[in-house]
Amino acid sequence: MGIGINIEVGNFIIFQSILSKKSFMRFTLVVLALLLWCSPIYAQNENPADQRIDSLKEAFEREPSSQAIMEALGRAYTETQSYEAIIDLIKPVIEDTSTNNVLIKLYVGARIKQLQTQSAGPRLLQQLLGGADTKEKKLINRVMQRDPEDAEAQLFLAEVHKLADEPVYAENIYRRMMKNPRVISGPWFVSVWTAYSTLLIDQERFTEANSILTHAAGTEKSSGWFELQMAQVALETGETARGTRLFFQGLDALRDESQVHQLFEEAWAIAARTELEQWNTLNTLDAKKDFLRRFWSKRTPNLADSANAKLAENYKRLRHVKRYYARRTFPGYDERGLVFMRMGKPDHFYTDTRTESWVYESANAHFDFVDPGSGYYEMRPLTDALSLSGSAAGQFQELKAMMEARRNLHPFYEQTAARLQAREDAISVERSRSNAFRNIISETEIRLGREGTNKPGLQKSETLDKIPSVSLAASYACFKGKNKSTRVDFYYMIPIRELQTLRIADSSSTAFLFANARILDTNYREITTLHREFKIAVVDRDAPLFVIDELRTLLQPGTYILGLELINNNNERKGVYRFDVEVRDFIAADLSISDIQPAVSVTVGSLEDKFIKPDTRIRVVPFAGDHFAGRKPLSVYYEINNLTRDLKGVTSYEISYTLAPVQRGNILTRAVGKLFGRSKATITSVTQKTGTLPTEREYVGFDISELPEGECVLTITVKDLLSGQTASSERFFWVNKK
Helix, strand or coil: CCCCCEEEECCEEEECCCCCCCHHHHHHHHHHHHHHHHCHHHHHCCCHHHHHHHHHHHHHHHCCCCHHHHHHHHHHHHHCCCHHHHHHHHHHHCCCCCCCHHHHHHHHHHHHHHHHHCCCCHHHHHHHHCCCCCHHHHHHHHHHHHCCCCHHHHHHHHHHHHHCCCHHHHHHHHHHHHCCHHHHHCCCHHHHHHHHHHHHHHCCCHHHHHHHHHHHHCCCCCCCHHHHHHHHHHHHCCCHHHHHHHHHHHHHHCCCHHHHHHHHHHHHHHCCHHHHHHHHHCCCHHHHHHHHHHHHHCCCCCCCCCCCHHHHHHHHHHHHHHHHCECCCCCCECHHHHHHHHHCCCCEEEECCCEEEEEECCCCEEEEEECCCCCCCEECCHHHHCCCCCCHHHHHHHHHHHHHHCCCCCHHHHHHHHHHHHHHHHCCCHHHHHHHHHHHHHHHHHHHHHHCCCCCCCCCCCCCCCCCCCCCEEEEEEEECCCCCEEEEEEEEEEHHHCCCCCCCCCCCEEEEEEEEEEEECCCCEEEEEEEEEEEECCCCCCCCEEEEEEEEEECCEEEEEEEEEEECCCCEEEEEEEEEEECCCCCCCCEECCCEEEEEEEECCCCCCCECCCCCEEEEECCCCEEECCCCEEEEEEEECCCECCCCCEEEEEEEEEEECCCCCHHHHHHHHHCCCCCCCEEEEEEEEECCCCEEEEEEECCCCCCCEEEEEEEEEEECCCCCEEEEEEEEEEECC
16 A cells, blocks of 8 residues: 555566565475476466467577567566566667667566565665666666656666665656656556655655645546555554545555555455465455455454554554565565564564564563574574584573573573573583583574464454443344335443443533444445434442433345444543344335334333334333343334235234243153143233234233243234234343342
8 A cells, every 4th residue: 555566567567565476485386386297287288478488489589689579578578477587588688779668678677676586685776776877777768868758767767766775866757757748648647646655655755645646536547546545644644534434445446456466465464364365265356355345344443433443553563664674575574574563562672783582571472583694584593693603602602691681571581591501500521511502502492493483472463452341232123114225223221330421511410422333234344324422310320220222224134244332421432342233124025023122111202312213103212131020021112014904994913922931952851841840831912903004013011920030032923814924023032030
């Protein structure tokens, strides 16, 4: 997301900082190569790109002076990422003044890619590419002398300047190009704006970056990538909600699969193994975009909040590791960066010229890193940093000094230092000291290596937002809605004693509570949001009272995710919750019954509030729990749909109610219980009614004092006496006698 730029030369693509080859794929490629060599079946189905390369090589052998064939062969090599082959192909003619521009750009592009894949450090790149007279710059300048308007060559030159740590020169090139009408109206518009904004973001010039991105995003050439870069700017500057919205907006608009793949690579470090395996099975653009939406949305600490804190934290960490732990090969940072991406900033660390040690107190984990001489740190035992020259006794003292320096970081280092000192004190025979020291070093290396694997917490990133949620009972009921939709009444209740209510300025008896809810589909696309603000009476905190609330919306049948957050009037988050909601389908014209909604009370009157059922005067205060006191009546509300009317417009129907204990166990167990008189009490009732509407709203109360303690079920069956159709609905609950 604003981290990389693709520069395309014909079929040739350079990734500025995201490389497509991964080290963990090398073994797989070797195995596949063996299969291709051994199996005649594979040999008969050779890769089309390889076939084309073979054909072009034969043609080039016949006409070695043909630049057209050389171009075609160079492009074919890019499909297999054979950069060495491109260089070997074009190098013999690269100094020839007759060599055309396309070949020069192919060569320079492959040269840059070669330097990146060889893990060239920043200093080496600066030596190779810095200054005005380097070979790559001379070659590109030759192209631009022939065609000063060659936008592709200008982008190449800017890329070389950036790799050589000469950003000012690169910025001047971008500025000139942005003033060129041919660039603005041509195919290079997106590449130039993306490259320049990426440079500004890398330099933390966020205001300037946002300005040019806002302009670019408003053009017809925008395809989602500008929105993604704007999202990065917003996330970097603390506008998490705006950044989240722009990120998903840009993701939805992307049409380039390589850009979608880059977004996944930027999330790769925190992906679970199952997610990595799932990603590799996806073969369509839409499937990959849906995966990324789910990937980030399910990691948000609070689904009710449109600001994804985990998304923001990931990109902040990504910027940090690419600045301080950068390397040119995938994933763009060394193994210190991998740990930082997953674990965040260490609580304590120690560093010297070739080693670093990080400690995370909360995970009781420590990590050791060693620079083996490449300039990039790897997770290794500290013994790998010992001097290769010198005596075993000298290496032992060096190792002991490492542990002593880290003694206060973590108990592991303190224990290792003490063990080394004890072993040294035990060595008494002078002639055996050398072998003894070698043995101690070998044993310590094994222990350090064992401690370095399966680090706690490394495979799973930590929770960003630990919110102490108050106790909450919640449920929902589905009813037939309008225009083939379903009405969902989501209701919840909270003990007042857990809300820690705060008095507001103008009253000594009330406090505010805010409820925010977001309903998402299974791909975490936002369907709707619901907000509630209400006052709570400040009462005796020991009183058995509850705050009861109900949120109502219309949805299409299907599966949804509901996120809910509760905030008090001191802007303190009191709870964050997630619920899976199955929305019933009431589209059919057959007789049906809604879900059964238990109620604290059901009344009829003129009062207008959130508990009034739509198009009625029935006020139902819902009960969100599953446990009911046996000494109190059980009240329920439900709706009957699609009743048949006769010629006079009158409906006629029969309602049967059954409340019975749930019989667990097999048939034999239940039969024995009945035989010996252990059958449970059952409550039944039948009533006939008439009406004038196809939809009837019903409410009823039951005396459940005769039901035994335990799980019970209420079954409501309706029979339409005119059509003969029947429909049923059930609601399970618990009866408490205490």
